[in-house]
Amino acid sequence: VEASIPEPQREAWTKNQFDGFKNKDEFEKEVVRHVETTLARSMFNCDDVAAYSATALAFRDRLIKDWNKTQQRQTFTDSKRIYYLSLEFLMGRALDNAMLNVKGKDIAKSALDELGFRIEDIIGQENDAALGNGGLGRLAACFLDSMASLNYPAWGYGLRYRYGIFKQEIIDGYQVEVPDYWLDFNPWEFPRHDVTVDIQFYGHVRKSQDANGKTVANWEGGETVTAVAYDMPIPGYDTPSTNNLRLWSSKAASGEFDFQKFNSGEYESSVADQQRAETISAVLYPNDNLDRGKELRLKQQYFWVAASLYDIVRRFKKSKRAWREFPDQVAIQLNDTHPTLAVVELQRILIDKEGLEWDEAWAIVTATFGYTNHTVLPEALEKWPVGLFQHLLPRHLQIIYDINLFFLQSVEKRFPDDRDMLSRVSIIEESQPKMVRMAYLAIVGSHKVNGVAELHSDLIQTTIFKDFVKIYGADKFTNVTNGITPRRWLHQANPRLSELIASKTGGYDYLKDLTTLNKLEQYVDDKAFRKEWAEIKYANKVRLAKYIKSTLDITVNPAALFDVQVKRIHEYKRQQLNIFGVIYRYLQIKEMSAEERKKQAPRVSIFGGKAAPGYWMAKQIIHLINNVGSVVNKDPDVGDLLKVIFLEDYNVSKAEIIIPASDLSEHISTAGTEASGTSNMKFVLNGGLIIGTCDGANIEITREIGQENIFLFGTLSEDVEDLRHNHTYGKHAVDSGLQKVFDAITSGKFGDANDFGALVSAVRDHGDYYLVSDDFQSYIDTQKMVDEEYKNQEEWVSKCIRSVARMGFFSSDRCINEYAEEIWNIEPLAV
Ligand code: HBZ
Structure with a gap:
């Protein structure tokens, strides 16, 4: 590396290398310098926010x-690189992780102490980077951590939303959404104003x-928006490898801020153009497992x-290699279908811009991409109206039609007698309107196409994608069971348990x-060890109890069983089953003698x-909860027998407090609906047990533990179809336990019955x-067993x-190694 610096300047550069702090005194000096110069604050009015900022800058x-x-x-x-394309990266806080990875937390702790600050308070000042909805976004964040820790040359690519997932407030029992403007001060990002790309929309194809008489397509006209790169360093654990997460921000293309308009007095409309461009990266769509088909969302996808x-x-072009070597240098993973346009865009670049023949280009494209599916729920499968494509991305629609044509021709050849097959697998759905x-x-x-847990990967191969298994063979489909990073989800979230385990x-x-x-x-039979273990769990519960007291002013008994269900609220995840069970428990307590x-x-629910x-x-x-x-x-x-708590604004940093404090966590989705789940892994890793259905990764967790x-x-996934079928529409028989719960709700015991009708x-x-009614009784019975045990x-x-x-097994390191070997064909880069 040094050899790349010209000889005459080499000494001046190398002798002046900045090494950062090496001990407490140097760290203190860095903090004070950042407070006084970078932040231009006096050390006499340095509050926790400023101390956080300076600490973050030093790291x-x-x-x-x-x-x-x-x-x-x-x-x-x-080296070959893997590019992980994800519309969501649910990173949470970065400082604690940075401290861990550069092994500087002890230094920072004692230095901050001397400067008059508690390190926990300082860590707590950071805004979560909440650029994601739930499991899919957090998985991307765990993957970045593992790829860096395992020394894989990897980049993440995403959008730099000005507003992350909304903040949730509970007012009178209702959710109220508040915008999450998180960029006030973000020391972890580096704007690269010199790294920009102009992105075209609309227009037409000519x-x-x-010169050789070959027909070429020219995409012309329309409008241009500029993408500006913002980079975030992704440090690995116990390695100097530090990868890059590149997030794109949109702004008006420089020519677009129309000086003509500006000068002729149309100041407002010229500003409006600017704002329209900036809208593209303004907000994260807050739906998980639902496709709403908004034009701006498709614009976001193409832009990114x-x-x-x-x-x-x-x-790649800087390497001067031949195009056919592209897949030897580049692997691109599609995190769900959100980045699928990348397939079309690469084909477009190769044939329209680089002049490759279709087949040659297509071979490169398919060798480059891998696709991860995260859901079988029909309402979550993305479809876009052909008309919208035609308007927004006319050239891409043509290419999609060509991809489909060649694909269907090959299918027809292989399955000449199955006419139905063609319409079933067509990329274009022949509906009104037609959809992609x-x-x-x-x-x-x-x-390669992969699911995220064994059951889920089996299901996609036997249900939604079964025709494609026939067409391509089973080898194209594989499973990579999800994992989580033990650095954040055990060591950072639960330092005392981590220390005990390490010992x-x-x-x-x-x-x-x-x-x-x-x-x-x-050590399972070692009484002293068990005692220490239990003490740590208790201390974590005390920590959560304090948090509950400070935020909700409710006192909970840390000796009670803490029963936790934290995840996006969704009917398929069945928080309603949980709260019905809680009501049932309440009614039972009411009927009991002293x-x-x-x-x-x-219990605390x-x-x-x-x-x-x-x-x-x-x-x-x-609202019901x-x-x-x-x-x-x-x-x-x-009294203490039952408390029901709804914690406001569940996010990554709150998960780090809640998960280590759980005795029992609920993963109770209708069988066959939760692709994997990843918090199930986090809870068990932190010494909690699970109540759950035979769904997603619960099945493999059971096999392992x-x-x-x-x-x-509850019901098994193979029985779900039949049960649903048997439910006659109209009155549906529910058993007496659940009926009592419904009676209590409809009697108005929990507020206006109409609200919960x-x-x-x-x-x-x-x-x-x-299938709430089908599973209710076995849920109650199982909860009784929990009480006893x-x-x-x-x-x-x-x-x-x-x-x-x-x-x-559930480390994301294992998971990333599987992707690397089976899908990406990529090696770690020795350091
Ligand atoms: O991905 C989740 C699955 O529900 C969960 O079972 C799995 O463990 C996790 C990681 O593989 N899926 C999501 O979180 N999906 C989304 O958040 C989502 C967001 C926008 C969409 C569709 C889905 O348009």
């Missing part, structure tokens, strides 16, 4: 060094002949995909090879999660699509320890 300086070197190394070695591909192609099926386009344009497994190496957790199993009550195991702003049913569920809470929590008959360590209940009648009168604390803690010991 950022350290990261930049490694980041630059990593990028140089990747360029000089000309065919012409080139086109800018990213331009960047990737530009980097993005998942089919992603399958046809990729060399028994031979240090913190377990954070690099999670399977070494299995060494814990030998004697019986004494024998009851106290904790909920958290956002409803998409337009998802009315999900908002009803939130809150209303049940306000009745139960002040009922003197109940043993069925005696998980509370499974839809929740009841969805189950009772409208076919119960999510929780009374035997020694046995409970043993189960927790055994489970943690067997969770090694």
Whole structure:
């Protein structure tokens, strides 16, 4: 690397290398310097925010060094890179992670202490980077962490939303959305005003002949918006490898800020143009598992995909390699169908701009892309009206039609007798209006398609994509079960448990090879170890209890069983089943004698999660939970036996407090609907047990930890279809337990019954699509078993320890290694 600096300047550059702080005193000096110069604040009025900012800047300086070197190394070695395209990166906070990865937390702690600050308070000042909805976005963040930690040359590409997922407030029991303007001060991003790409929209296609008489397509006219790169360093754990997350921000193209207009007095409309351009990267769409088909969303997708591909192609072209080597240098992973336009855009670049023949180009495209599916829910599968494409991206629509034509021709050849097949697998749905099926386009344009847990990968191959398995063979389809990063989700979130584990497994190496957790199993019968384990869980529960007290002014007993369901609110995830169960428990307590009550195991039912702003049913569920809470929590008959808590604004940083404090977490989706789930893994890794259905990764968790360590209940996915079919529309028989719950709701016990009519009648009168009534009794019975088993604390803690010991499989490091070997064909770059 140094050799690239011309000889005469080399010494001056190398002798002046900035090394960052090496000890407490140097760190203090850096902090004070940043307070006084970078932030231009006096150290006499340095508050927590300023101390956070200065601390973050000092660590950022350290990261930049490694980041630059990593990028140089990747360029000089000309290594193959993986590009992870995701519309969402739910990163959470960065400072604690940066401290861990550059091994500087102890230094920072004592220095901040001397300067008069508590490190926890300082870490707590940071805004979450909440550029995602839920599981899909958080998975992308865990993957970035693992790719850097494993030294893979990897870049993430996404959008730099000015507003992340909204902040949730609960007012009178209802969700209210507040915009999340998070960019006030973001020390982790670097604007690259010199890295810009002009992105075209609208216009028309004109065919012409080139010098050799070949017909070429020219996409002309329309409007242009400029993409500006913002880079964020992604440090790896215990390695200097620091990868890049590049987020694009939109602004008016320089020619577009119309000086003509400006000068002729049309100042307002010239500003309006500017604002229209900036709208593209303004907000994250807040729906998870729902496709709403808005034009601006398609604009976001193309804007981000086109800018990213331009960047990737530009980097490849610098290597001066032949085009056919592109897939040897570049792997691109599509995080769900949101970036599927990248398939079309790369084909367009190769044939329209670079002059390759269709077949040659298409071979390159399909060898480059891999597609990950995250859902089988029909309402989440992306489709775009052909007319919208025609208007916004006319050349891309032509290419899609050609892709489809060649694809259908090959299908017809192989299945000449199956006429139906062609319309079933066509990328264009012949509906009114015609639609482009993005998942089919992603399958046809990729060399591998994967689901995110075993059951889910089986389901996509046997249901929504089964024709494609016939066409391409089973080899094109694979499973990569999700994972989570143990750095954030164990070490950072649960430092005391991490320390205890380290003391028994031979240090913190377990954070690099999670399977070494299995060494814990030998301590299961060690009473002293169990005691320490239980004390840590208790302390984590005290921490959460304090948080509940400070935010909701409700006192909960840390000795009670903490039963947690935190995730996006969705009918398929069945928070309604949980709250119906809570109501059932409440009614039972009310019927008990004082004697019986004494024998009851106290419980705190904790909920958290956002409803998409337009998802009315999900908002009803939130409202019901809150209303049940306000009745139960002040009922003197109940006391400590039951508390119902709804935690406002569930996000990554709150998850880091909530998850380590759970005794039992709920993963109770209707079988076959939750593709994987990833918080299930986080809860078990933090020493909590699960109550769950045979769905998603619950199944593999059960296989790993043993069925005696998980509370499974409910319908199996193979039985769901039949049960749904049997539910006659109109009155639907519900058993007496659930009927009592419905009676309580409709009697107005939890506020105006009309407010919750839809929740009841969805189950009772409208076919119960999510099988709440079918699973209710076994859910209640299983909760009873939980109560019984929780009374035997020694046995409970043993189960927790055994489970943690067997969770090694669920590291995102394992998961990324599988992607690297089976899909990306990429090697780590030695440091
Ligand atoms: O992806 C989730 C799955 O529901 C969950 O089971 C899985 O563990 C996780 C990671 O694989 N899917 C999502 O989170 N999906 C979305 O957030 C989403 C966002 C926008 C959309 C569609 C889906 O248009």
